[in-house]
Amino acid sequence: xxxxxxxxxxxxxxxxxxALQPRADAQLxxxxxxxxxxxxxxxxxxxxxxxxxxxSRVPEDFLGEPWGIDAPAAEQNLSRRVxxxxxxxxxxxxxxxxxxxxxxxxxxxYFVEPSSMRMHDNELPILREYFLRGGFAVMDxxxxxxxxxxxxxxxxxxxxxxxxxxxxxxxxxxxxxxxIDGYPQIAGLGxxxxxxxxEKGGVVPHLRTILDDRGRPMMFINWNTDxxxxxxxxxxxxxPGYVKYTAMAYRMGINEIIYALTH
Numbered sequence: 001x002x003x004x005x006x007x008x009x010x011x012x013x014x015x016x017x018x019a020l021q022p023r024a025d026a027q028l029x030x031x032x033x034x035x036x037x038x039x040x041x042x043x044x045x046x047x048x049x050x051x052x053x054x055x056s057r058v059p060e061d062f063l064g065e066p067w068g069i070d071a072p073a074a075e076q077n078l079s080r081r082v083x084x085x086x087x088x089x090x091x092x093x094x095x096x097x098x099x100x101x102x103x104x105x106x107x108x109x110y111f112v113e114p115s116s117m118r119m120h121d122n123e124l125p126i127l128r129e130y131f132l133r134g135g136f137a138v139m140d141x142x143x144x145x146x147x148x149x150x151x152x153x154x155x156x157x158x159x160x161x162x163x164x165x166x167x168x169x170x171x172x173x174x175x176x177x178x179x180i181d182g183y184p185q186i187a188g189l190g191x192x193x194x195x196x197x198x199e200k201g202g203v204v205p206h207l208r209t210i211l212d213d214r215g216r217p218m219m220f221i222n223w224n225t226d227x228x229x230x231x232x233x234x235x236x237x238x239x240p241g242y243v244k245y246t247a248m249a250y251r252m253g254i255n256e257i258i259y260a261l262t263h
Contacts, residue, residue, distance in 0.1 A: 034177070038087035040261050044075035045106045046095045047137075050123075051116040052150075066116035069141065070228035071095075075110075078231040081250050082257065086177070098123040103130055108260050112228050114139045115147035117154055124158055131210075131218040136260035138253075140222040141188070141229070144200030148223060159210055164221065167207040173220070176259040177251075183207045184248040188226040189233050192242055198224060216263060220256045227253050 049067050075093035083090040096102060098119065103109070103126065111117065119127065131137070142151060155164060167173065167183075174180045185205035187197035202224030209217035230249020233242055 033083075033085060033087050035087040036177075037258060037262070039089075040087075040258075041089045041091065042082060042108060042257060042261060043091035043106060044079050044093035045109045046071060046075060046093065047109050047111050048095055048097045049111065049114075049117045050120055052118055054118070066113040067111070069112045070232040073235075074112075074228045074232040077234050078250070078253055081231075081234075082254060085250075085254060086258070088258075088261075098126055104133065104135070107134070107136055108257060109135065109137045111137060111139050112141050114154070115142040115150040117151075119154065119157065128158055132212060134216075135218070137219040138222065138227075138256055138260075139219055141226045143198070143202035143224050143226075145202075147200065147202075151221075151223075155210065162210050164208050164210055167209050167217070167220070172263075173207075173217075173255055173259040176255045176262070178255055180251060180255060184225065184252055186225045186227055186230040186245045186249045186252075187242075188229045189236075189239070189242065191226075192239070192245065197245075199226075217259075220260075 047067065048065075051066050054065075072093070079090050079093055082088055099122070109130075139151070142148070152164060169182065174183075183205055185197045188199060191197060191199045205225040206221075206223045208221040208223060209219055210221075212218050227249045230245050231253065233239060234246040234250070236242065
């Protein structure tokens, strides 16, 4: 994720000092919740993973480890929106590692900037078993060919015999809750402030997946788009032009969640 220094400083302050965040009701809808999925439960489970240069002297992102980008505002805002837009029972967000014994309790997990991830050998069978048992992941916020290649290599370690495939335009994920005509490209805030929606050469957004033996998607791979920024900055009233990306990020994010919980 590329951000100008001013945006980075603003984000650091918002994360470090919750009192500085814009009021929470800035992004709440006026309509009552849709009750089609009453009875479902969901929790935003962010994964703390091992990453490139971990433990070395190579400086990491300005805001720290790559697995923590956009936290905690992204999960707080998305959880609030799912709770108000749907009848899903929403639990508080949590952060866990791949070797946490609680992993199998949660049907939905989230990886941000997964191109930075370098799983330890003992974690590969754990995550593989999670997916084959029916678990689901969202891989979000990585961009361009270099980061794609890094991500693809890591997925080959996880599933050597399975290919990454494109999610077709008529897939049910595009109508699982909201009707979405095409896969959106959500601009990171830094890109938005520079007058564009893409970064690192990732001009065209893609939704991809890896299928299990029954043809079920085990993950949604959000490449060349930044859902996390759309959720994180949804309350930032100082960027009114960013609202269109926030709306798209919420809609696509909720569709991905509901699809994962119902398939």
